[in-house]
Each structure stands twice: as structure tokens, then as C-alpha cells.
Amino acid sequence: MLRLIVMRDKMELIAARLNRINPSPTMAITAKARAMKAAGKDIISLSAGEPDFDTPEHIKRAAIAAIKSGETKYTDVGGTAALRQAVARKFLRDSGIAYSPEEVIVSTGGKQVIFNAMLATVDAGDEVIIPTPCWVSYPDIVALAEGTPVFVPCSQNSGFKLRAEDLEAAITPKTKWVFLNSPNNPTGAAYSAEELRPICDVLLRHPDVWVFTDDIYEKLTYDGFRPATIVEVEPGLRDRTVTMNGCSKAYAMTGWRIGFCGAPVKLIKAMDKLQGQSTSNPSSISQAAALAALNGPEDGIAEMVRVYKQRRDLVVEMLNQARGITCGRPEGAFYVFPAMHGCIGKRSPKGAKITDDEAFVIALLDEQGVAAVHGSAFIYPGHFRISYATSTELLKEACERIQVFCGALR
Numbered sequence: 215m216l217r218l219i220v221m222r223d224k225m226e227l228i229a230a231r232l233n234r235i236n237p238s239p240t241m242a243i244t245a246k247a248r249a250m251k252a253a254g255k256d257i258i259s260l261s262a263g264e265p266d267f268d269t270p271e272h273i274k275r276a277a278i279a280a281i282k283s284g285e286t287k288y289t290d291v292g293g294t295a296a297l298r299q300a301v302a303r304k305f306l307r308d309s310g311i312a313y314s315p316e317e318v319i320v321s322t323g324g325k326q327v328i329f330n331a332m333l334a335t336v337d338a339g340d341e342v343i344i345p346t347p348c349w350v351s352y353p354d355i356v357a358l359a360e361g362t363p364v365f366v367p368c369s370q371n372s373g374f375k376l377r378a379e380d381l382e383a384a385i386t387p388k389t390k391w392v393f394l395n396s397p398n399n400p401t402g403a404a405y406s407a408e409e410l411r412p413i414c415d416v417l418l419r420h421p422d423v424w425v426f427t428d429d430i431y432e433k434l435t436y437d438g439f440r441p442a443t444i445v446e447v448e449p450g451l452r453d454r455t456v457t458m459n460g461c462s463k464a465y466a467m468t469g470w471r472i473g474f475c476g477a478p479v480k481l482i483k484a485m486d487k488l489q490g491q492s493t494s495n496p497s498s499i500s501q502a503a504a505l506a507a508l509n510g511p512e513d514g515i516a517e518m519v520r521v522y523k524q525r526r527d528l529v530v531e532m533l534n535q536a537r538g539i540t541c542g543r544p545e546g547a548f549y550v551f552p553a554m555h556g557c558i559g560k561r562s563p564k565g566a567k568i569t570d571d572e573a574f575v576i577a578l579l580d581e582q583g584v585a586a587v588h589g590s591a592f593i594y595p596g597h598f599r600i601s602y603a604t605s606t607e608l609l610k611e612a613c614e615r616i617q618v619f620c621g622a623l624r
């Protein structure tokens with residue numbers, strides 16, 4: 215008995231698998247900025263990846279009605295039949311892809327869709343191709359599933375888009391998945407149908423490789439750009455593609471936690487099995503809200519897009535006026551991903567040495583009170599991400615502070 219107690223004392227509490235992952239760097243910066251604000255500092259946070267708009271009224275009303283009518287119980291694990299039908303209709307309406315409700319699962323945010331898909335399919339040593347810059351969570355979710363992330367850098371010169379030849383070169387017999395994310399977090403880059411065609415051609419040559427396309431920013435594109443999704447461009451990939459989307463960004467519903475996907479039934483069943491033993495169904499009330507979002511009017515989105523476009527143009531223009539910074543004009547999402555190579559090696563007025571992108575964002579936060587996220591968090595050093603999902607006045611003020619900060623580097 216005594217021996218057992220001693221052994222337990224020595225046992226490590228935290229499982230080894232946790233050592234494979236990192237806390238979200240975007241959340242870390244946001245938390246630091248929030249703490250500085252709480253301490254009375256004048257902080258403008260451009261680090262969070264969520265719309266500053268409120269959830270539209272008709273969606274909130276549907277949630278309130280659900281509470282009042284007793285839609286407050288467990289639902290089917292993968293979502294109510296009505297919501298899965300609405301998701302299927304959404305894919306047909308927006309992308310011309312016919313998924314049946316059995317080919318759809320609804321989860322607690324887009325993040326859980328990714329988590330379910332990777333945990334359900336990736337075995338130790340399987341490779342997952344992740345074009346970079348990439349959303350911070352892909353590598354960690356893959357690592358948690360014991361997979362090996364294989365990063366394929368996409369250069370600023372090619373608009374941060376994956377080149378077919380780079381994809382071809384990265385595929386090995388161990389490749390299980392390729393991630394695509396359009397419009398992209400952190401770059402805002404989005405693929406047209408023509409741009410996806412050569413990628414489809416590579417994938418057609420590798421029939422064992424699955425594709426996970428994260429289209430969560432689909433509704434947020436500017437200047438009439440129409441983003442395409444891979445199955446729409448090449449229906450021949452339908453049987454090995456997950457088409458993921460969700461309510462978080464399009465309907466300003468980050469807190470409601472609703473994401474979904476269309477995929478072959480075999481995979482949906484596996485994801486359902488995993489979800490059934492973890493979180494079960496997403497919140498019944500959020501599902502009622504999502505139903506209203508998917509079936510409801512989209513003029514609220516058009517208004518958000520109009521405002522985001524103005525902000526994007528303002529931020530791109532002002533950042534390009536900052537010394538040492540160059541910023542492209544992306545097609546979508548609510549991010550820009552400027553290069554800061556021209557600032558490296560310099561020193562800030564308070565003496566911080568700008569050795570890299572991380573030192574840059576820390577000094578910017580400490581000295582000018584502007585929170586941005588360093589490019590290395592997205593596996594792409596030499597850049598930083600600005601989220602322009604905040605008021606135009608604050609954006610203007612933040613960009614002025616960035617200009618002052620960069621201008622004062624020596």
C-alpha cells in the first residue's frame with residue numbers, strides 16, 4: 215500500500231501528449247493585451263480573430279424562442295435533422311455541392327470539426343501537409359493526433375497561395391491529408407476556381423491523399439472576388455474531401471460555437487462516434503440559432519463585408535506608409551499579414567532590439583500599446599498579423615501608432 219502511494223507521488227500528472235502541443239499564441243497575446251488594459255494602459259488590440267459586429271437580431275431571437283419552447287435537451291450527436299438539412303442546402307446553394315444530411319455533421323465550432331477529423335483518421339507517423347502561413351491550431355491538432363505536420367511555405371510573391379509544384383513535391387507515401395484554407399487566416403488570401411485547378415490536378419494523381427478545406431471565411435471576400443471550394447472545382451475529389459464551414463465568422467457568432475462539414479458518410483460516422491464520446495451534440499440553443507442563420511436573410515453579411523472592405527483598404531494603405539513594412543491587399547477574411555523585414559536589426563526608442571517578428575510585436579505592445587500577432591505563430595516569421603475586425607477609428611489610431619513605432623526604429 216505504502217509502495218503504491220510512493221509510486222503515485224512520482225507519477226507525472228500531465229500526460230505526455232500535452233507536451234506535443236502549445237497554448238494558442240493568438241490567445242496568449244490577446245490575454246496579455248487584456249491584462250495591460252485592465253491595469254489602466256491605453257491598449258488597442260488587433261490580435262483577436264473575431265468579428266467586432268454583434269450577432270444579427272433574427273438569430274438571437276431564434277435562440278430565445280428555442281429556450282422558451284423547450285429546445286433545451288440533448289439532440290442527435292451530429293446535430294438536429296433540421297440543421298443538417300439546412301447545412302446540406304447551404305452547400306448546394308453556395309457551392310453547388312450536393313451533400314445529403316447523412317454526409318453532414320455539426321460540431322462545437324469549426325475547431326471541433328478539424329479536431330474530430332484528425333483524431334478519427336490520423337495514426338502515428340501519418341503526414342499532414344499544411345501550407346504556411348497557417349492558422350495556429352492546425353499543427354497542434356495534427357500533433358495531438360500523433361501525426362506529423364509537413365509545412366509547405368507559400369511565398370508573399372505568389373499571394374501566399376500554394377503552388378501546385380510545391381504541393382506535388384511535399385506528397386509522400388505517408389501523406390494522409392492536405393489542408394487548404396481559403397480565405398486564409400492569417401493572410402486573407404483566397405483561391406479562385408482557376409487557382410484551385412492545378413492543385414486539383416496534383417491531387418487527382420494521388421488518390422490516397424485526403425483534402426481538408428477550411429472555408430470558414432467564405433462569406434468575407436471583397437471587390438467582387440468569388441472564392442471557390444475544391445469539390446466544386448473537381449467533383450472527382452468529393453469522396454476524399456472534408457468541406458468545412460461554420461457560423462462563427464460569417465454571422466458574427468464566435469461565442470455560439472457552431473461549425474459543420476460535408477464529407478463521405480464513412481468519415482462522418484467516425485467523427486460522430488468520437489463526438490458522441492466527448493462533447494455529444496453542440497448546444498441545442500446554438501443549433502436553433504444556426505438554423506436561423508443559414509435559412510435567414512444575408513443582407514447583414516453584405517453590410518459587414520462593405521465595412522470590412524473599407525477597413526482593409528485603410529489598413530493596407532496606412533501600413534504601407536510605415537517605414538520597413540510592406541503589406542499586400544488580400545482578397546478576404548479580416549486580416550492582413552504585412553512583412554516587417556525592414557525593421558529587423560533595429561532598436562526601439564526604449565531600447566528593445568528588434569531581432570525578429572516576435573520581438574517586434576512585443577515592443578509594439580509595450581511601447582505603443584498595439585497588440586498584433588507575430589508571424590512565427592503562423593509558422594511564417596518576418597511578418598505579423600493585424601485583425602481589422604475592430605472599429606475604423608481604433609484601426610486608424612493603431613496604424614498611426616505603428617507608423618510612429620516603425621519611424622522611430624534606429
Ligand SMILES: Cc1ncc(COP(=O)(O)O)c(C=O)c1O
Pocket residue numbers: 263322323324325326349395398399428430460461462468471472473
Ligand atoms: C481558419 C480558421 N479555421 C477555423 C477556426 C475556428 O472557428 P470556430 O470558432 O468555429 O471554432 C478559425 C477561428 O479563428 C479560423 O481562423
